[in-house]
Amino acid sequence: MTNPPNNNTRLPGRPKRSEEELPIDQLILRIASNLFMENGYEAISLQQIAKACGVTKASIYYHFESKAQLFTASVTSMTGMARMHTKRIMEQDGPLLDRLRELAQVKLARPHGDFETIMREARASLSPEQIKTIMASEEAINDVLIHSFQQSMDQGEIRIGDPLFLAHTFYSLLMVGNREISADYNLSPTHLAHKIMDLFWHGVVPT
Template sequence: MEHSAHQAKTKRPPGRPKRQEHEEATSQFILKTASDLFMEYGYEPISLQQIAEACGITKAAIYYHFENKPQLFTAAVTTMMERARKTSEEIMQQELPLYDRLVMLAERKLRFPHGDFETILRKASDSLTKEQLESIRRSEESIHHVLTVSFTEAIQKEEVRPLHPLLMAHTLASMLMLGNREVATDINPSPQELARDIIELFWNGVGIEPNSRSGGAQ
């Protein structure tokens, strides 16, 4: 009996320790909260104290997970972009005409308006290291890569004109960024309406013929 009791006490529970799970959950919550604040207000106006208050934790708890504001900003932005990449990939891999997938992608992006990312990153760049900037740019390019692959496949299927796929990806991303600014003003069409307007404008530039959607939604 004593031997069995000893085994019960020393046997390790399956999975990760609760403390580790709690710390990981806290870290992810900080990243999500920080990315929301940074993307809405920019880098400079947001302090670690404000992020801590928004999370309902102490500033010391922020420092427990992240060394400083630049590190938190980099981690928050790259994590946000990784989520965007996965979402984009899920949409673009669906068995639908390219036009319809692009509309879905645009609607998804415009549903969550935020500040101009290029402006936010430019103002933050003086506080970031070269490695941190490169990490953010790699994350950004991973999203463009998803579109590039889809456009390459569409060219092979003759759904779109044989233009440079990466250029097409960057062009659409820029148009959606402008659309994001319009949604943020709250005086323009709904995200759904604006998404379709943007894709119509883009499609008339890359489609085989104007208004030719290869079976897309009318």
């Protein structure tokens, strides 16, 4: 005897129940952010985003006038959340190394595509103002790290240097932890975070 269909089964591509409780524009932003970061700009269409959200393409156009605007809103929303989490971690008490290691572990636990590659792909479709908005949101994350590095320099915890350069170097090393590369080493986010932080903190010179 065939079992009756389960009406509670979520269809492939449909949002989770917790996501369905979000306002439509926030649901679209969350899912679009994931799709863009995992697949790039060109590979994802508004129709694919609509299907993943369980809404019509017209619903997306109701909230966002174009794919470029949705991409911009998605990226700035994502970087805004990243800044909030970065600030929370870096403002904790404790040694700078421990806070950076925790930040690295959190970031590596959410692997995604290379942001620089995604931006190069999307740039031709974005207006100068949209590019400026995205770059400003990314720099806001760096500002949190710059402040932490400068504070640690002032306290003598690390040697005097360029805090902006340190922030860029730190995030560049974290890109080693994207999905494709980290899989080659078969390391958990925690172990990979420790390896990256050991290289960042101690370099390659014997101690």
